[in-house]
Amino acid sequence: MTNKKIRWDFWTIVTVVILALFAIFLLYPLISLFLSGFKDTETGIWTMDNYARFFSKKYYKSALLNSFKLTISVTLVAILLGVPLAYFMSFYKIKGKGILEILFIISMMSPNFIGAYSWILLLGRSGTVTQFLKGMGIHMPSIYGFGGMLLVFALKLYPFIYMYVSGALKKIDVALSEAAESLGCGGLRKVFTVIMPLVTPTLIAAALLVFMNCMADFGTPALIGEGYRVMPTLVYSEFVGETGGSANFAACMATIMVVVTATIFLIQKWYVNTKSFAMSSMRPIQPKAVHGIKGFLIHLYIYLLAATSIIPQCMVIYTSFRATKMQVFVDGFSLESYRKVFSTAVQSIKNTYLYCLAAIVIIIVLGMLIAYLAVRRKNWLTNIIDTIAMFPYIVPGSVLGITLLIAFNHPPMMLAGSAIIMIISLVIRRQAYTLRSSSAILYQISPSMEEAAISLGDSPSMSFVKVTAKMMLPGVASGAILSWITLINELSSSVMLYTAGTRTMSVAIYNEVIRASYGTAAALATILTITTVVSLLIFFKVSGNKDVTM
Amino acid sequence: MSVSIGIGNVVKKYGDLTIIPDLSAYIKNGEFFTLLGPSGCGKTTLLRMIAGFNSIEGGTIKFDEEVINDIPAQKRNIGMVFQSYAIFPHLTVRQNVEYGLKIRKVPKDKMKDRIDEILKVVKIDEYQDRLPERLSGGQQQRVALARAIVIHPQVLLMDEPLSNLDAKLRIEMRSAIRDVQKQVGITTVYVTHDQEEALAISDRIAVMKQGIIQQIGSPQDIYARPYNAFVSTFIGHSNLFFGTIKKQGDVPTVVFSNGYQVSMPNLVDTVTEGQKAVISVRPEEFSLNEEGLECEIISRTFLGKYTNYFLRFPDGMVLDNQPSIEYSQDLGHVDRIFGVGEKIRLRPNPNKINVFTEDLERSLIKDVKKYDE
Incomplete structure (x- = not known):
């Protein structure tokens, strides 16, 4: 009997899957970006010209x-x-x-x-x-x-x-x-x-x-x-x-x-x-x-x-709520801006909620799994995962947008312009808050809870789902709401990635302001602000205090 | 340099809530004075009033002849050791000790000598460049003590300094504190709820209950001759019996409710024939005697040096609401250990036992003072 062989239990599989996801959606794009900076636009040959140009x-x-x-x-x-x-x-x-x-x-x-x-x-x-x-x-x-x-x-x-x-x-x-x-x-x-x-x-x-x-x-x-x-x-x-x-x-x-x-x-x-x-x-x-x-x-x-x-x-x-005429404010109040938003920009509102919901689900699942690996299954592989999970802290939003575009702009991974790439960038940008709160709560839950479930005959995967994950949820939720609030307000990366069909509210506001269409921008911004405030109030209720640490 | 502390009729209120109604005490220059009492008795409140962290709603506190009521804490020149030690976590051991000297602008070379000396006195000189989080509880305690003493304060104030240490370290540290205090000869006010600690460490103890001092005296006096039943039961264990005083003949006697008589020549002269009283007997003040009080053993605890028996006396002999009635059998001179359910006869030692008024408020023994000088 040798213990050297890797045992393919549930958590080993999770480790490998997460590593693969990180490699594809985080490491590969960043390396692409890095390499891309050393290429000539016209000829595609390796060069230092870009850097020389920047610094000269x-x-x-x-x-x-x-x-x-x-x-x-x-x-x-x-x-x-x-x-x-x-x-x-x-x-x-x-x-x-x-x-x-x-x-x-x-x-x-x-x-x-x-x-x-x-x-x-x-x-x-x-x-x-x-x-x-x-x-x-x-x-x-x-x-x-x-x-x-x-x-x-x-x-x-x-x-x-x-x-x-x-x-x-x-x-x-x-x-x-x-x-x-x-x-x-x-x-x-x-x-x-x-x-x-x-x-x-x-x-x-x-x-x-x-x-x-x-x-x-x-x-x-x-x-x-x-x-x-x-x-x-x-x-x-x-x-x-x-x-x-x-x-x-x-x-x-x-x-x-x-x-x-x-x-x-x-x-x-x-x-x-x-x-x-x-x-x-x-x-x-x-x-x-x-x-x-x-x-x-x-x-x-x-x-x-x-x-x-x-x-x-x-x-x-x-x-x-101000009255407008041909994008110019006139005296008086009206709901004109909102009417206009609901006739022209309703797609962006739908997109925002849809993408962010999809993203938050992925963020919560990933956050809990990564936290579990980092806290309970400490080894060199999970250490790597924990370190890579910190990368989004140092990658500015607009840079992340470019990174993903450069990486997924050609087959077999032709994602540019799709909703999927928007969701991926949202997940990468904002999973850190949920990951952090998940780790924090996990340190407070005794491992013996899960061991008890296993000793009673549950499999490791089911005991995680039925015991530990359930106990983690309240702690995870507070981080997830922070992730959610920053998701719905995300602009820097989305503005790089959006197309006409995948515009989100924040992108729409940005476009409206650039077009000096302040009324509709304000209406959209109000909807966004109200969503934010409501989410915050839920956060206070869930976490039971007013300490927001990000 | 060191001062006496005069506390005159001080009052402490939080809004409508009175913590200390009217308290007076005099702490002599250089003595180790302990405030002892159950939690919530106002002992820490009083200490913090002396320190300047709590306001004084009435009366005066004096350092020697100077009233300090309105002097802010940082001007009182006190040394304080906190329950949580309050070591500055961002400073090394040496920097912690140095802190107060820097405020006082002590010259560099003098400062170095004083720090070196105090670090040796409290035995932490080898850790002086460490950050506090790398010290054990006992070492942190020593830093706190050094930091408070090195500034040569007028008084040293200690707020339950040993309560966060384990039992063995507590005993080691309390003799360390005692030694250092005697070495520098500084007036010290020490707060604790641990009566054993208070007995071991103090020159004098003030026992407090609900903001009122019940007795001030030396550890020996407080233990042997408590002023009231609260002190006798709070310090050590005491068994309380109903009794009556008989004054026929030359010597007064106290009579237990089953008729057992003990002759007590040391009762005060004011006792009257037939006066109801409460007799207080400590577990070690009983001895086995064929003519003693009969009782039954309901359980026992073997404690090495002695065995503690828990007893039942016939109905109506002892006061209700006592946690237990106990007898300690010294195993150094013992014939045999008794079993549960056995009946034994115990004789209280007349030279040791105490007698209180029926309302438990005052001792009826001669020369027992509430406040000694």
């Missing part, structure tokens, strides 16, 4: 530089907005805290490009505020370009910092703060020598999320970037552009983006691994009442921030 022309280099400038600025501003917010909300009793928390999460979960779009509605060339001030003789600075993007991104992304840092502050034992005081250290000095260092690893993780999100986002720069070129828009225009674009050159630039994000990701991972420490809180920090001028200023800061974050959302809803 100021036009391209400046886009990379711009991306860095924008992303670093956004990350810093988001930290400056989010950290004080988290501190105030955790340490002081804030009036209306419950509603504020929900507002911050809603503004975090709504898609970037709708934020950009609503700021155009407010401060754009024909924006409400701009027009109003113009009537009074005041000219607003332009929202388009670097400043506008900084505004939109920072207001969109600071809630990530807030959520993460609040989560970390909740884990601090109040005794640590008291220990500092007992040693003679109070006030700001305590904040900077004890509280801040304790949340720094978490802050770094949150900053990375903001950085990646901003670096990879396509919608916002496409809508209000205008002359300010950044990498995602450059890749997009090079890839789909009618002005003599080159897929190979786009692949080269996409590879450069992946290298950048991967480097940042690895640095962050290394930092967190070396610097993090376990914290357990016996007595969490209790918020204190705050009065007087200090209390007033703190409340003012929080309310202003919440208002600036949520007003754009309201603006979209308001706009969707």
Whole structure:
């Protein structure tokens, strides 16, 4: 009897199947992209020309530089907005805290490009505020370009910092703060020598999320970037552009983006691994009442921030009910925009729900199986799976779109333009949240439950389905809802992959905004926002709290 | 450097809820003073009032002659050891100990000497460059102690510092704490719910119940001469019997309800003929005697050094609602171990037993003080 032979039990088969799926839909496309960047468009022979071209022309280099400038600025501003917010909300009793928390999460979960779009509605060339001030003789600075993007991104992304840092502050034992005081250290000095260092690893993780999100986002720069070129828009225009674009050159630039994000990701991972420490809180920090001028200023800061974050959302809803004539807003309200949406764009609504439902089912099944392999069947093969499952973190959406197109644009896998490729990209983009929540819940379920089922005569596959999977579901659900919310709002990859028949809502909104058809865009955005909010409310109900960690 | 602590009529309220109605105590300079009581008795609340983490709703707390009510915690110059240790997880052992000295702007060379010295005193100098998460519970405890002592505080406050350690380590650490405290000679207030720990470690103990101090005294006094029945049953075990006082003749006697008499020359003079009382006998204060009180053994536990018997006395002899009636048989001088169901006769030792008023509130033994000085 030799044990060296591979035993073909249920979990071995699952391992092999998942590895095969990863190889086909993730590794193969990424390798195709990488190789494609080294090919000449005309002749197809191997060359370094694409890279030489990128690094020699100021036009391209400046886009990379711009991306860095924008992303670093956004990350810093988001930290400056989010950290004080988290501190105030955790340490002081804030009036209306419950509603504020929900507002911050809603503004975090709504898609970037709708934020950009609503700021155009407010401060754009024909924006409400701009027009109003113009009537009074005041000219607003332009929202388009670097400043506008900084505004939109920072207001969109600071809630990530807030959520993460609040989560970390909740884990601090109040005794640590008291220990500092007992040693003679109070006030700001305590904040900077004890509280801040304790949340720094978490802050770094949150900053990375903001950085990646901003670096990879396509919608916002496409809508209000205008002359300010950044990498995602450059890749997009090079890839789909009618002005003599080159897929190979786009692949080269996409590879450069992946290298950048991967480097940042690895640095962050290394930092967190070396610097993090376990914290357990016996007595969490209790918020204190705050009065007087200090209390007033703190409340003012929080309310202003919440208002600036949520007003754009309201603006979209308001706009969707305005009367329009030939795409131009006129006085009064009507349901015209909605009528138009339901006569022309109903396909995109159907597509969105259909694709996302299909994707979420696959995501849940995959998420649970991969989590099980990674947690319960630790070996070198499942380690590989676990590592590959992290790849989507570092591949920007638009890059993923290109990657899939390059890989599946020829037989035997001719998927370009199909619904299947849309679903595949959605699954790849957003399975991480579900995978993470599945692993987390699995660590809390004792393996002996399943062993009991097997000891009573069940097969490993059935005992997983009947026992472990059922117990995992509540935990999986919270991650799946996050996956769902980000799925329905996905733009970056879809905009690369869609065709007339496979348009989703977010793509339709993008198209409508580009065509300056703001009424229908607003109506679609409202439908999307309402779906998001309803999903979020379900999330709060399912998870029983308001901690969204992504 | 070290100070006395004067607690005068302090009150603690949370909204309408009064935790401490009116509490006074005096803690001498340099002594090891323990607040002992069941959970929820207000001992930690009182400690945190001394530390400055809880507000004081009435009365005063003084360090020597200075009222500290309105001084914030970080200005009180206290050293505090927390139940959860509260070691800063982002700093190494040395940096943790250094923290308070840096705040005090102690010169570099002096700081180094003081840290080196204290790390040796608490025996953690070999771990000084480690991060706290790589230390065991006992080692973390030593870091917390070093960090609190190194700043030369006026008082050292400890909030159930040993409750998260296993039994063996607890005993080792409590003598370590005791040694270090005596070495640096600092006024220490120590909170615990573990009576054995309190007896082992303290100069004096304050036994608390529902925000009120029941007795302050040395461990020996509190154990041997409890001021009321709560103290006698909370510290160690006591069996409570109904009794009556007989005052005919020179020497007063207490009479058990079955008529058994014990002559008690140490009762206070104010006792009256026929006064109802409660007699408190510890398990080790019984001895086998043919003329003793008859009882039946209902179960027994063998504990090595001695055997604990659980007893049943005839109806109406003992107070209701006692968890058990016990007799400890010292196995060092024993003829035989009794079996369950056997009847034995036990004689209470008149020099040891205590007598309380009928309402259980006050001892009737001479010279038993509620607060000793």
